[in-house]
Amino acid sequence: xxxPGYTDTDLRWLREAIELSRCSPPSDGAFSxxxxxxxxxxxxxxxxxxxxxxxxxxxxxALAKAAEAGLAGGRPEAGLAGGRPEAGLAxxxxxxxxxxxxxxxxxxxxxxxxxxxxxxxxxxxxxxVLAWREPPLFVPGGGARWLGEQxxxxxxxxxxxxxxxxxxxHLIPG
Ligand SMILES: [Zn+2]
Numbered sequence: 001x002x003x004p005g006y007t008d009t010d011l012r013w014l015r016e017a018i019e020l021s022r023c024s025p026p027s028d029g030a031f032s033x034x035x036x037x038x039x040x041x042x043x044x045x046x047x048x049x050x051x052x053x054x055x056x057x058x059x060x061x062a063l064a065k066a067a068e069a070g071l072a073g074g075r076p077e078a079g080l081a082g083g084r085p086e087a088g089l090a091x092x093x094x095x096x097x098x099x100x101x102x103x104x105x106x107x108x109x110x111x112x113x114x115x116x117x118x119x120x121x122x123x124x125x126x127x128x129v130l131a132w133r134e135p136p137l138f139v140p141g142g143g144a145r146w147l148g149e150q151x152x153x154x155x156x157x158x159x160x161x162x163x164x165x166x167x168x169x170h171l172i173p174g
Contacts, residue, residue, distance in 0.1 A: 005155040010100070010129050013038050016046075017100040018131060018163050021058065024049035030138065031103055031168050033058040037066060037125075039097035044071055055111040059101055063119050066094065072123050098127040102164040104134040107143040117143040120152065127153045132164035137171060 013036050020034030030049060035058035037044045047061025066072045072093050099105070105116035105128060120128060133156065134141035144154045165172070 003157065003159065005153075006129060006157055009041075010098075010155065011157065011160070013043075013098070013100045014102070014129055014131055014157055014160055015163075016043075017058075018102045018160060018167070020046055020048045021102045021164065021167050023051070024058075025054075027054075028171070031134075031171065033101060033103040033164075035059040035062045035102070036100040037062045037094070037097055038100060039094070044094075044097060045069065057106060057109070057116050058103075059099060059105050059116040060112075060119055062099070063123050066123070094124045095126055097125055098129055099125050100129045102131050102160075102167075104130050104132065104141055105143040105147065106134065106139065107141065107146050108139045110139060115143065117147050120147065121150045125152065127155070129155045129157060131157050131160040133161070135172065137173075 017034040017036045020036065021032045023034070024032035026032070027050065033049045035047045037046070045062045045065035047056070047058040047065065049058050050056050051061045063072070099120055105120055107115050107117045109115050128147055130144065134143060144156065147154050
């Protein structure tokens, strides 16, 4: 059922992101997350945790694929050294896109210099829909708040949080 700020269509894409998170290679030190980048009612790209590299985050993979496909404009080749999307992503090409993620995009990360929240802003994405707020287990959360401060519309869908969380149940104390 649609709630404040989101539609049944949002629920459908977010469920896809949650399903994708199941593809993540298991890890005891990182969440399994799925991300779906949608524009104009179609999936542009997808990503899941550790999809290409053990340090990959789902949103990062989806954005890297968008850059590789030329969807993000800018200079993708400049941003992909070592598989890291960097400043070359910035453009208006994704301004109408929504990033669906099973987990709140990270604000801080240990393994790479730029967080998913920073990459989302750099890519020009203006709307993020998430299922589950990041518990402060590995790094502090706060990505959703920070994205909001950057002018990105952040929509939380609490009714799907349990599904996103269940895939990570082994990581959560208690
Ligand atoms: Zn991340």
